[in-house]
Amino acid sequence: MAHAKFSLFTGCIIDTPVMGELRILVDGALGIDRSTGRIVGTSESSATPAKELFEQWTGQQVSEDDIETTGLLADQFLMPGFIDTHTHAPQFSFLGIGHDLPLMDWLNKYTFKHESEFKDPELARKFYKGAIDRVIRNGVTFAAYYGTIHLEANRILADTIRNAGQRAFVGKVCMDANSPDYYSESTAESIEQTEEFIKQVLGGQGNCPADTRLVTPIITPRFAPSCSPECLGALGELAKRYQLPIQSHLCENPSEIEFARQCFPECTSYTEIYHKHGLLGNRTIMAHCVHMTAEELVIMRDTGTGISHCPTSNFTLGSGLADVRRFVAQGIPVGLGTDVGGGYTPSILDAMRMAAATNRALIASKRLSGEDLSGRDDVPLEAAEIFFLATQGGARVMGMAESLGSLDAGKLFDALVIDLSAHASPVPSAESTFAISCLSDPVEAWMLRLEQFVFLADDRNISRVYVGGNLIHSKC
Numbered sequence: 001m002a003h004a005k006f007s008l009f010t011g012c013i014i015d016t017p018v019m020g021e022l023r024i025l026v027d028g029a030l031g032i033d034r035s036t037g038r039i040v041g042t043s044e045s046s047a048t049p050a051k052e053l054f055e056q057w058t059g060q061q062v063s064e065d066d067i068e069t070t071g072l073l074a075d076q077f078l079m080p081g082f083i084d085t086h087t088h089a090p091q092f093s094f095l096g097i098g099h100d101l102p103l104m105d106w107l108n109k110y111t112f113k114h115e116s117e118f119k120d121p122e123l124a125r126k127f128y129k130g131a132i133d134r135v136i137r138n139g140v141t142f143a144a145y146y147g148t149i150h151l152e153a154n155r156i157l158a159d160t161i162r163n164a165g166q167r168a169f170v171g172k173v174c175m176d177a178n179s180p181d182y183y184s185e186s187t188a189e190s191i192e193q194t195e196e197f198i199k200q201v202l203g204g205q206g207n208c209p210a211d212t213r214l215v216t217p218i219i220t221p222r223f224a225p226s227c228s229p230e231c232l233g234a235l236g237e238l239a240k241r242y243q244l245p246i247q248s249h250l251c252e253n254p255s256e257i258e259f260a261r262q263c264f265p266e267c268t269s270y271t272e273i274y275h276k277h278g279l280l281g282n283r284t285i286m287a288h289c290v291h292m293t294a295e296e297l298v299i300m301r302d303t304g305t306g307i308s309h310c311p312t313s314n315f316t317l318g319s320g321l322a323d324v325r326r327f328v329a330q331g332i333p334v335g336l337g338t339d340v341g342g343g344y345t346p347s348i349l350d351a352m353r354m355a356a357a358t359n360r361a362l363i364a365s366k367r368l369s370g371e372d373l374s375g376r377d378d379v380p381l382e383a384a385e386i387f388f389l390a391t392q393g394g395a396r397v398m399g400m401a402e403s404l405g406s407l408d409a410g411k412l413f414d415a416l417v418i419d420l421s422a423h424a425s426p427v428p429s430a431e432s433t434f435a436i437s438c439l440s441d442p443v444e445a446w447m448l449r450l451e452q453f454v455f456l457a458d459d460r461n462i463s464r465v466y467v468g469g470n471l472i473h474s475k476c
């Protein structure tokens, strides 16, 4: 059976292709073509024989022997993999430390010092495997990673991710201005080594279609103040030439915004700096965006630039409360980021809870300040909406919404099997949750089970992790 052409999952299947709309197949079926790693079809009922289902989905004759079936247990469900739109692989080296400092002090005391140590490739070789495994255990099937400024350590990071089977964007960090002497590079080094990194990563993966490539290089100016105008302009050109995504930080904290303004006095706003250098677009991920003016949000919307909402890091570094409802109302793509090590955890489930807390705190502070709350501004984000941010919302921010984020036919099978009854599960049983055990409608019951998953679950509940149809992590 290991060589079966197709895989079939039967049981509860949950996703959310549209923000606010949960799609629950209580006893559904989902088929995968193992040769492409793509979903070939879904059915509302698992009662139809597997062979018939695959013949309907593929339009070909299929033998029972070609199908490997996995039946999910009563308290398990299948969902799209989590997408972390912003994290820093080297910063796992000081996870959970320094959260009493504001951004600029935290960068100087911990971040630059620890990242600079990755000039030693041996450290990268020893360290990155554990960090990536930790991210995968937390159910992240696709992540946008920052590396460091060092070419060799970044290559090791990219190889480690590919060997682990995770999907990722990996960025060589660029820092040719306003950076410490021990952790900076010349403009020429920054540009040349970025291009070299692109060639190495793309060259190592043959000519597969861009959406099935596991590791894609991403253009990564650390943040505008750490780059010269020449460097930013050249990075914009590289993104265009190689058709690559871009990531950076934007409007995280007031002193950082002031720093950016001083570095680029000719630009009318922080957002304008990136825009002017050709770095915004529908494949650009801007992290944080806590303190954005109305004009800046218009630029984000008009360019199709996505926002990585990093609520855990925004709380721990005291950066502020980013307003997801405001971004969504503008039509700006929004996903979630863990922002390790500004954030203390690689868990997207924790980021989901922090997104809820941020939203509640914003509503409360607006009410306290007597602000007029109209429209949907005062409606708390629901569990289903937060679930969307962690999956389909993230796929849109990464420019991959056509291929990832939900469990539709034609998409890549990046998915999780969730077990709410796992050993030592923090989620109580459905029987002991009276709000659920009194329900007769199984769809309603699963809606509440999903809410419990969003607010209570952790990596103990993430039973299996699949990327492109391949099992990359399993608890059994």
Ligand SMILES: [Zn+2]
Residues within 6 Å of the ligand: 086, 087, 088, 249, 287, 339, 342
């Ligand atoms: Zn960051």
